[in-house]
Amino acid sequence: MEAFSEVEGLVATLPRDDVDTDQIIPKQFLKRTGRDGYGEACFFDWRYDADGHERPEFELNHPAYRGAEILLAGRNFGCGSSREHAVWALSQMGFRVVVAPTFADIFRTNALQNGLLPVALDDPTCADLQQRAGRRDGYRLTVDLRAQEVRDREGRRAAFHLDPFWRECLLAGLDPLGMALREEVAISGFERARSPLLPTTRHRWE
Amino acid sequence: MEAQRTAYHKIWEAHHVAGDPRQRMLMYVDLHLVHEVTSPQAFSGLRAAGRRVRRPDLTLAVMDHLVPTWERTRETPDPVGREQLRQLSENCAAAGIPLLDLYHRRQGIVHVVGPELGLTQPGMTVVCGDSHTSTHGAFGALAFGIGTTEVEQVLASQCLWQAPAPTLEVRVEGQLGQGVTAKDLALGIIREIGVAGGQGSIVEYSGDTVRGLSMEGRMTVCNMTIEAGARAGLISPDQTTVAYLEGRPAVPRGHEFAVAAERWLSFASGPEAVFDRRVHIDATQLAPFVTWGTNPSMSVPVGARIPELAELPSESAREAARRALDYMGLEEGTAIEDIPLDRVFIGSCTNGRLEDLRAAAAVAAGRRVSPRVRAMVVPGSGAVKRAAEEEGLDRIFREAGFEWLEAGCSMCLGMNPDILSPGERCASTSNRNFEGRQGAGGRTHLVSPAMAAAAAVLGHFADVRQLEPADLGSAALGR
Ligand code: SF4
Numbered sequence: 001m002e003a004f005s006e007v008e009g010l011v012a013t014l015p016r017d018d019v020d021t022d023q024i025i026p027k028q029f030l031k032r033t034g035r036d037g038y039g040e041a042c043f044f045d046w047r048y049d050a051d052g053h054e055r056p057e058f059e060l061n062h063p064a065y066r067g068a069e070i071l072l073a074g075r076n077f078g079c080g081s082s083r084e085h086a087v088w089a090l091s092q093m094g095f096r097v098v099v100a101p102t103f104a105d106i107f108r109t110n111a112l113q114n115g116l117l118p119v120a121l122d123d124p125t126c127a128d129l130q131q132r133a134g135r136r137d138g139y140r141l142t143v144d145l146r147a148q149e150v151r152d153r154e155g156r157r158a159a160f161h162l163d164p165f166w167r168e169c170l171l172a173g174l175d176p177l178g179m180a181l182r183e184e185v186a187i188s189g190f191e192r193a194r195s196p197l198l199p200t201t202r203h204r205w206e
Numbered sequence: 207m208e209a210q211r212t213a214y215h216k217i218w219e220a221h222h223v224a225g226d227p228r229q230r231m232l233m234y235v236d237l238h239l240v241h242e243v244t245s246p247q248a249f250s251g252l253r254a255a256g257r258r259v260r261r262p263d264l265t266l267a268v269m270d271h272l273v274p275t276w277e278r279t280r281e282t283p284d285p286v287g288r289e290q291l292r293q294l295s296e297n298c299a300a301a302g303i304p305l306l307d308l309y310h311r312r313q314g315i316v317h318v319v320g321p322e323l324g325l326t327q328p329g330m331t332v333v334c335g336d337s338h339t340s341t342h343g344a345f346g347a348l349a350f351g352i353g354t355t356e357v358e359q360v361l362a363s364q365c366l367w368q369a370p371a372p373t374l375e376v377r378v379e380g381q382l383g384q385g386v387t388a389k390d391l392a393l394g395i396i397r398e399i400g401v402a403g404g405q406g407s408i409v410e411y412s413g414d415t416v417r418g419l420s421m422e423g424r425m426t427v428c429n430m431t432i433e434a435g436a437r438a439g440l441i442s443p444d445q446t447t448v449a450y451l452e453g454r455p456a457v458p459r460g461h462e463f464a465v466a467a468e469r470w471l472s473f474a475s476g477p478e479a480v481f482d483r484r485v486h487i488d489a490t491q492l493a494p495f496v497t498w499g500t501n502p503s504m505s506v507p508v509g510a511r512i513p514e515l516a517e518l519p520s521e522s523a524r525e526a527a528r529r530a531l532d533y534m535g536l537e538e539g540t541a542i543e544d545i546p547l548d549r550v551f552i553g554s555c556t557n558g559r560l561e562d563l564r565a566a567a568a569v570a571a572g573r574r575v576s577p578r579v580r581a582m583v584v585p586g587s588g589a590v591k592r593a594a595e596e597e598g599l600d601r602i603f604r605e606a607g608f609e610w611l612e613a614g615c616s617m618c619l620g621m622n623p624d625i626l627s628p629g630e631r632c633a634s635t636s637n638r639n640f641e642g643r644q645g646a647g648g649r650t651h652l653v654s655p656a657m658a659a660a661a662a663v664l665g666h667f668a669d670v671r672q673l674e675p676a677d678l679g680s681a682a683l684g685r
Contacts, residue, residue: 016526017526018401018402018526020638021640022638022640022641022642022643023640023642025622026646027619027620028621030243030244030621031284031287031289031290031621032286032290033246033250033289033290033293034246034247035247045641045642045646050628075402076401076402076405076435079402079435079501080638080640081336081430081619081638082244082336082337082351082353083353084353084354085354086246087353091639092528102402104402104435105405105406105435105436105437105457106350106351106352106353109353110354110356113353113356114355132410134472145643148664160251163230164368165230165367170253176359176367177358177359177362177363179367180359180363180365180366181234181362181363183223183232183363183365185231186232187223187224187234187364187365190234191234193362194234196325197462197465197466198236198330199324199325199327200263200264200456201237201262201263201265201266201456202263202304203304203323203454203455203575205304205306205310205312206455
């Protein structure tokens with residue numbers, strides 16, 4: 001995993017609650033077998049009309065949000081399907097941070113696994129930031145993972161908390177799988193002690 | 207104290223491999239289920255790093271998400287989907303992972319097949335790159351969905367880094383009314399606690415209503431846990447669980463069965479189990495529900511009307527409802543029974559098991575699908591399909607004008623040729639009514655199997671309790 005410490009970038013807002021991963025990346029893009037090329041498809045049905053033209057009414061199509069790296073979203077962002085493609089799509093659309101009052105669990109983990117930082121801030125803080133970014137005048141934020149703080153140039157600051165495991169992984173660029181494999185002795189020991197009555201998938205399934 | 211421990215805590219402690227169980231630990235995975243859509247990038251990740259699959263014998267792969275439901279002799283139509291299926295075959299062959307492919311008689315939806323084979327057992331940890339893995343919690347297992355990077359981690363290490371989660375007890379008491387099913391219970395719970403009501407938590411369903419559910423009904427309830435935002439949902443194992451498992455292919459026999467059963471029951475929550483939060487649901491207050499919006503909490507009882515915007519509690523709820531009604535092509539205040547339908551879908555890992563098909567067939571028997579409706583029945587697995595055919599359910603459906611198809615996820619997510627056209631309206635027994643879920647521009651209303659069948663024959667929603675029960679017997683109509 002690439003190390004992450006700080007992002008200073010343009011903020012785009014999508015002030016809706018319960019945005020599900022089916023909206024972030026619709027099913028027709030899940031047939032692919034690679035990890036790339038999902039950015040264009042991000043928010044596909046909200047972003048484009050039937051002829052493939054951008055819908056001007058969709059918030060993220062606003063010219064003032066082009067090149068945004070920080071997405072300011074509503075509650076329960078990323079609910080629904082476990083598809084990690086949603087995170088790949090957001091990252092490839094250019095986002096490095098999503099700020100929201102709450103995140104769906106699986107989305108949150110998927111985001112962290114890919115170095116897309118989910119920053120949870122309370123409702124009033126999010127509402128305040130929504131208002132600032134909603135002016136569409138190039139509002140920018142600095143998201144500082146080391147200090148666990150979000151700040152703007154107008155002096156607004158807000159602290160956030162990230163689970164120490166993930167904070168360490170992101171700051172040092174550690175890979176959770178590598179860390180798991182380092183526990184080989186413990187894993188093998190656990191396997192030797194498992195009940196022999198537990199099922200295996202080696203059967204002639206008939 | 208033993209009496210205070212929850213099933214979740216027992217399973218948690220029994221799967222500690224390394225790390226601090228109070229902060230974050232490496233958790234062992236007893237069963238890893240794999241399907242075609244969320245696994246290709248995991249296998250290529252492994253290959254790129256030169257890693258191997260640690261425990262193919264604890265892994266089972268199934269083709270389900272994008273398989274067509276037409277005869278298996280016909281080819282999967284789109285080349286991109288075919289390539290995904292081909293990669294799954296290749297990846298499984300290379301790693302020695304057992305695969306139930308398109309042509310296997312045990313093929314079906316991953317969450318229907320696992321329990322059917324007896325692979326999901328109490329006290330186990332089960333993961334799959336699919337959010338409805340929560341289904342397996344019905345057995346008193348800790349089961350949850352993971353993303354593709356975690357699929358790769360489990361393939362390579364059979365473990366996951368996990369933090370402990372707070373617990374939420376959903377206690378359901380009272381008799382479910384005639385025609386009120388496990389699906390309605392699930393929708394009722396989400397209506398009560400909201401689509402983020404379980405966020406971050408492990409839900410345990412308890413109370414006499416839950417105890418009274420069959421394993422199939424319990425699976426329906428646990429399946430929908432993810433729609434309340436919870437990490438996992440489970441039900442403590444009891445004699446119903448043990449009876450369901452006996453004789454299944456992956457379950458030990460004879461003396462070993464007795465030993466296994468005793469072990470399973472030891473994972474049940476203690477009589478004084480302590481939960482971080484509790485919610486009570488009165489089952490006698492539930493009715494057959496119909497969703498009217500674009501998330502599963504937006505539902506009302508079938509006899510009711512779509513809420514008036516002014517009745518809603520907050521501006522954000524009004525805004526969400528406005529957006530949902532606009533997408534759904536509906537007006538506030540419309541009576542649910544006045545909503546006409548184009549399509550009916552009976553199937554999915556929520557409601558694609560034998561009991562579900564029986565309940566739908568009981569309504570369909572001796573009736574005809576409305577000429578304005580195209581209705582499909584997609585069994586959850588090949589085994590469900592054969593069992594239904596043995597009982598003659600296929601004949602009932604066919605004679606009534608339903609299409610009787612091959613097993614798979616089908617129109618639950620529309621990755622195969624079964625999709626809604628823009629603007630089409632569907633009564634569906636699946637679990638998500640998100641925008642475009644069943645096809646771009648399609649409009650989904652979630653209901654129980656009996657309610658879906660009633661909607662199919664009448665061409666609009668109707669209260670299944672007011673239809674004359676057909677010959678198959680009211681037993682199948684109830685729970
Ligand atoms: S039936 Fe639907 S919810 Fe269930 S696994 Fe398939 S796509 Fe997912």
